[in-house]
Amino acid sequence: MELGIIGLGKMGFNMAERLRLAGHKVVGFDFNKDATAKLTANGSVGVNSLEELVKNLAAPRAVWIMVPSGDPVDQTIAKLEPLMQKGDTFIDGGNSNYKDTQRRHAEATNKGFNYVDCGTSGGVWGLKEGYSMMIGGDKEPVERLRPIFETLAPAKNEGWGHVGPSGAGHFVKMVHNGIEYGMMQAYAEGFSIMKAKKPLDLDLTQISKIWQKGSVVRSWLLDLTADALAKNPTLDGLEAYVPDSGEGRWTVTEAIDLNVSAPVITESLIRRIRSREENNFTDRMISIMRGAFGGHDVKKS
Incomplete structure (x- = not known):
């Protein structure tokens, strides 16, 4: 399956890489040309304009937007709409306010586009561990995008789900x-x-490691804390x-x-x-x- 990704920060880049390794075609755009060049060097398609991104995707297109919440999302959509066709899908994978998402969904569907919101957790570890994805929007585009979600998730049927209508993903x-x-x-x-x-x-480092096994307070967050304390027990320089x-x-x-x-x-x-x-x-x-x-x-x- 093909996917366009806008925003190649650490998370966007790692998502592109996880998809590429599974055989999906990824076209990525970022204002940082070094990021797009790195994406191309890794085997995906890095482009330097939204026009190029859309041209490199077959209809019906799906474009995953990974930009800061608020106005940057609206600006990105406004620039994409004239380039895309009815039936194409916008996926907002950032941390947008769910009320903005509901508004964007209404505006997009009125113009013949699909709009899916995907609350995404996993950070820089997603490439290795997979991403937790809470998805909102209409059933048809979510089902069509199932191969993308199954690839990005920790396992095909784990760590992701369609939780409700538009805005539900970002609310959760x-x-x-x-x-x-x-x-x-x-x-x-x-x-x-x-x-x-x-x-x-x-010894806080020792205690954090004890709690990692068998304790009721064990968690991935504690694992990351234990690793951080092992590297810098006194939190020097912070x-x-x-x-x-x-x-x-x-x-x-x-x-x-x-x-x-x-x-x-x-x-x-x-x-x-x-x-x-x-x-x-x-x-x-x-x-x-x-x-x-x-x-x-x-x-x-």
Whole structure:
């Protein structure tokens, strides 16, 4: 089967490579010409324009968009539409807001195109391990794309599924990432508590490896944590700055709108935001209040 991929970052490139190795034709475009040249060198087709990408695909075409969420997705679709034909399919494999996805689906189908949303997890490990894919959209184009999903998944019938109508794939991926925030926060807090217990001189790398086998808290995330600690046990050279890419915020907003209590995910998001505040005003306010009502010493810089 043929697939066009727009956006050849690490994830897009690895997806193209996994498909190529399984015998699919991949045509890739990226504004970085080195990336397209590398794709061609690996045996796929790297092109330097959207026009070339469309010309190199047989109808009905399927184009997988791997660009940042928001306006870049809309701009990419607007540039592709005049080049494509009715019956062609757009696949949004990025982390788009599901409400934007539903709007794009309506706009695309009104023009005779198909629109599929695919929440994709696996990161840089997807080439080796396969990708977890949560897919939304109409049944017919999803079924037509089955060979692509089966190839990208960890196994033919595992790690992927058509979870619902348009927007469902990105909605589920949003919640997936919100859960990820909470899991990461819990691991980080637990290891911080153990590190703070100086008299016991705990070896965090050793403990992470113990937990990898038999423990109820074992996970792939813990495996990655153990590998990272083995390479840098004291986290030298790292700043306490944790960005977020939007999905955690959207998950918290949805929880509020749906009257669902989600304190763990919410607090993990707040902690990420807190990590970006240098000598933050909030903590200084608490310190001065303690000094005011209780006469507690205030530590000064």
